[in-house]
Amino acid sequence: MTIHSAKKKTTYSISQLAKHFDITTRAIRFYEDRKLLSPERHKSHRIYRESDLVRLKLILRGKRLGFSLEEIRKTMELYDTEPNEKAQLVFVLNTISSHRKELELRQEDIRNTLDEMKTVTHRIKKKLQELDGT
Amino acid sequence: MTIHSAKKKTTYSISQLAKHFDITTRAIRFYEDRKLLSPERHKSHRIYRESDLVRLKLILRGKRLGFSLEEIRKTMELYDTEPNEKAQLVFVLNTISSHRKELELRQEDIRNTLDEMKTVTHRIKKKLQELDGT
DNA sequence: GCTTAAGTTGACGTTTACGTAAACGTGATG
DNA sequence: CATCACGTTTACGTAAACGTCAACTTAAGC
Numbered sequence A, B: 001m002t003i004h005s006a007k008k009k010t011t012y013s014i015s016q017l018a019k020h021f022d023i024t025t026r027a028i029r030f031y032e033d034r035k036l037l038s039p040e041r042h043k044s045h046r047i048y049r050e051s052d053l054v055r056l057k058l059i060l061r062g063k064r065l066g067f068s069l070e071e072i073r074k075t076m077e078l079y080d081t082e083p084n085e086k087a088q089l090v091f092v093l094n095t096i097s098s099h100r101k102e103l104e105l106r107q108e109d110i111r112n113t114l115d116e117m118k119t120v121t122h123r124i125k126k127k128l129q130e131l132d133g134t
Numbered sequence C: 001g002c003t004t005a006a007g008t009t010g011a012c013g014t015t016t017a018c019g020t021a022a023a024c025g026t027g028a029t030g
Numbered sequence D: 001c002a003t004c005a006c007g008t009t010t011a012c013g014t015a016a017a018c019g020t021c022a023a024c025t026t027a028a029g030c
Helices: A014-021 A025-033 A050-064 A069-081 A086-133 B014-021 B025-033 B050-064 B069-081 B086-133
Strands: A040-042 A045-047 B040-042 B045-047
Touching: A014 A025, A014 A050, A025 A050, A050 A069, A050 B086, A069 A086, A086 B050, A086 B086, B014 B025, B014 B050, B025 B050, B050 B069, B069 B086
Parallel strands: none
Antiparallel strands: A040 A045, B040 B045
16 A cells, blocks of 8 residues: 655555545546546556545535536536636626525425424324333 | 316326426336336326325435435335334334435535535636726 | 556446337327 | 327337456556
């Protein structure tokens, strides 16, 4: 287990990354194939830096939120570029705004689900107390 | 467009249901195939009642939250049965509790994402003001 | 330097969630 | 009652996101 390092620039192998995020190396290579990652290479071997860790974190969070890899790629690309032309800046603002509304809807979904869970949980606990009472 | 009704018991055809939820009839039949729905039949034709509407709503919300149809089926089955034996009740409680933790993690994911969005939005708006100022 | 572990690139397989087309049955309507 | 929209089953196709070999290269430890 050798951690590549040069001048405090910590780097990771693909299997180290996989272990850290509890995913397979296949998945990581797949994300690269889909242009979500682009690590350095040392004679064909992939070398991951901190920035790649951040990106991978974002990828996995995006997946947990149900976004496709393509959507995640576009979003990261959007945040990466940060243009200077007014039109582009406005476009980014609008895109983010639309994503935000999406997420707020999901938040509502979760809130409603959690509420229903609480109701059911309460009902079941009452039922259990009745069973204990008899 | 005939709405089947008998004694105020409103029912719907598959295409009415599809239109209402903005999905395809194929999707609805697929959910039935996967045992998430089981509508009545009138000589091979599917007849949907209010309870089916509720189930379909739950299915679509589950999907938005990123759950697989199989997970959704199991969950609905869980909520449907409501057993009376103590062991089963406790099992249901634990399962719900675990789902709840899952959802709370997603909630955290969303909160973090929204926070980051706000930061970026703020930065871009500042940049726009600078551009307007010059 | 040799063995062994780790990494690489194809390439085909798999699961999920439908899309799509064919071929046929049913039901309302002029 | 003929027609035609709507519904049904069957079955093959598809996109996404990897899993799983296979065949080969590179790196690491002794």
